[in-house]
Amino acid sequence: MIADEISIQPIIKKSFLLIEEEKSDEELKQLIMSSSAAKTFIRKNESVYEVSLTGVEKTLHYQHCTPIHGEESFEDIMTLVSDNHCLVMMDADHKVTGFVEPSDVCHHLFRKYQHLHAYIDTILHTTEESCTVIDKNQHVIGWTKGAEKLFSMKREQVIQKPITELFSPEHLEILNTLEKGTSVYHRQHIARENQVVLINSNPVYFQDEIIGAVVSETDITSQIKLNNELYNAREKLFHLEKEVTKLTASSDPFQRIRGRSPAMKKTINKIKKASSTQTGLLIQGESGVGKELFAKAAHHLREDKDAPFVAINCGAIPHSLFESEIFGYERGAFSGADSKGKKGKAALAKGGTLFLDEIGEMPLDMQVKILRLLQEKKFYPVGGTKELEVDFRVIAATNRDLKKMVAENTFRDDLYYRLNVVSIDIPPLRERPEDIIELTHYFLHELSITYNRPIHGISQNVMQCLLRHDWPGNIRELKNVVERLVVFSENGEIKKEDLPFDYETPVIPTSELSTYKGTESRSLTERMNEVEKKMIINELEKVDGNKLACAKNLHITRATLYNRLKKLGITN
Structure with missing residues (x-):
């Protein structure tokens, strides 16, 4: 924005004669004729008049002058110009310090307009950005060198022509700005076929009325093409990374776990140390921290690549189906059972890892059976008479405070101590x-x-x-x-x-x-x-x-x- 405050000071004239005493007409005529001042003023009853000689007979002519006390803005002064032939400047003590003539005000204002126009014209010729200006009749009145380069049209070809003759109306965001007064910032826009620009657009207001619109454009067609090519390359790289992750999962089971903060490094080191043994793990952490990912990492660290990882979400299994889900059942064990029977999670985890997720949600009556399973590694399927023996490592996870649950008798203390051999806390994201x-x-x-x-x-x-x-x-x-x-x-x-x-x-x-x-x-x-x-x-x-x-x-x-x-x- 160009700061160009219009001051009245340059056009104040100091050459004047002020008469404040009573004078006869002859005395006034003599004073005016002998004075070299540009104007003569006389003060009468708190008012100031210009006195001059008119006609062949040199008749005295009085014209009332409007006083200005130096605090009026240039806009205020302009409202007085049309009704007054002369404006008298007065200081704080109401003493006349100079005068301003309306013709000088108009000339001064026109010079300021020319200066401002020169600045704006130079800016439009200097900027490398594409900038288009239209008036309220949709005629182009501003067209920069950047616009010439972007749209391959010289300034002489577009100035004062309707913009709708140069571009299709549906591709002109500047028309929306002109008609609706809407502004846009950094919006992608199809200027014409196979050309995408990033535009800023604003209406031109004068006294609450839209008199035109301005839009600047930055060509991003090549950037979009490059970005799409980069996106395609990144997509291929991403899929390749997934394949590499599958191949290297055994060597680095923590590859899928994102985050390299000190807290995460400390947690990963703890799991690596605990996974070097066959002891059970209790992973504690809030919901959503990725407890199962850590459990799978621990499994891959200490088991063969073909060893099963069997997960049970204790909070998602209905109470009535819990036992059959974990221990399985023999054929004909209950109405609706599979005629061939079904293996339970405990049997499926043989030789691998049994992951008990959300262990805090397990029903109390099941906790004692799970405790026996963990201690003896033996169980009876539902409806079965033959005891089965299994060997697996157990990892439990919870987002609840098991120690507090033990104190409240909502979790068995013997199961808690059996699970809590090695406890690892996953830090929350915050x-x-x-x-x-x-x-x-x-x-x-x-x-x-x-x-x-x-x-x-x-x-x-x-x-x-x-x-x-x-x-x-x-x-x-x-x-x-x-x-x-x-x-x-x-x-x-x-x-x-x-x-x-x-x-x-x-x-x-x-x-x-x-x-x-x-x-x-x-x-x-x-x-x-x-x-x-x-x-x-x-x-x-x-x-x-x-x-x-x-x-x-x-x-x-x-x-x-x-x-x-x-x-x-x-x-x-």
């Missing part, structure tokens, strides 16, 4: 914000391929909203949120407005409330800076202090990284 970035980009990439929606990336604003969220549903919730963002994305752009939670209100993770007790005076900015500092330090450690690699991993520029290092006080 306690490892560093992993949110990695997981978000992974899910974004995976889901964009699944839904065939190329995504250009994720903005810092959206990422900050994700980092501030508490994530009660953990990784499962994060994946669902990213899926929602991909589904509602437009033209490859992720929008903050599509987040399913309130992104305006920062949330302090519940897990950190105890950390901040006693330090309530710390601002939210200080607490967020602490989290960001930990993230950057961890990333620097991963790349051995290589700042360029760190910046790339964090998807920021190296200059931004240096600024954050300085602001957060991170030294070598």
Whole structure:
């Protein structure tokens, strides 16, 4: 925006004669004729008049002058020009300091208009961006060199011509802006066949009336082609990565587990140590943290590649079917049973791993039978008379506090102590914000391929909203949120407005409330800076202090990284 305040000072004239005493007509004539001043004023009863000599006989002529006290705006002065032949400038003490003539005001205003037009004309000739300006009659009145290059039409070919003669009306977003007053920002638009532009468009208002419209265009046709090619290459790479994961799963069973925060590294190391033995594992963690992934990783670490991994969700099996689901049944055991009988999960897990997910939901009457199964590795199928013997390793998982359940007599203490030989806690997502970035980009990439929606990336604003969220549903919730963002994305752009939670209100993770007790005076900015500092330090450690690699991993520029290092006080 060009700041061009119009001042009245340059056109104030100082050459005048002011008469404040009573004078006869002859005395006034003599004073006017002998004075070299441009104008003569006389004050009468708090009013100021211009006095001049007219005609051959030099008759005195009086004309009332409108006073201006220096505080009026140029717009106020313009309203006085049409009704007055002369405007008298007065100071705070009502003393005349000069005068302004209407002709000078008009000339001054026209010069200012010429100056402003010269600025705008130079801007339009200097910018490399494509910019089009139309008036209220849809005629082109502005056409930059960037527009000449983009649309292959010279300025002389388009100026003062209706824009609808140059382009198809359905391809003209500028017409919507002119007719409806709508503004657009960074919207993909098909300017003409096989040409896609990114446009900004705004109406031109004058006194609450639309008098024209301006649109700027950036050609992104080649970028879209490159992005589509990149998307296809990434899709092939993604499928290749999946195949490689299948082939290397035995050598690195933790490959599918995303997240390299210190908390995750510590958890993975614990599971690796525990998996070097045949002892049972109890994996504890909130819903959605991926307990089954860790259980499968532990299974692959200590079992042969052909060993079975049999999972039972204790919270999903009806109470009446629990026993037959785990132990199986003989043929004819009950009405509706399969005529050939059915193997239970315990028998299917022979030589491998039995994974008891959500063990805290298991009915009390089944807990004693499970305890005997785990201790003796023997059981009777439902309706059977022959005891079967099995050998398997057991891994249990829960999102409930089993110790508290034991105290409340809702979980057997002997089963609890049998399961809790080695207990491993999976940290919730809110306690490892560093992993949110990695997981978000992974899910974004995976889901964009699944839904065939190329995504250009994720903005810092959206990422900050994700980092501030508490994530009660953990990784499962994060994946669902990213899926929602991909589904509602437009033209490859992720929008903050599509987040399913309130992104305006920062949330302090519940897990950190105890950390901040006693330090309530710390601002939210200080607490967020602490989290960001930990993230950057961890990333620097991963790349051995290589700042360029760190910046790339964090998807920021190296200059931004240096600024954050300085602001957060991170030294070598």
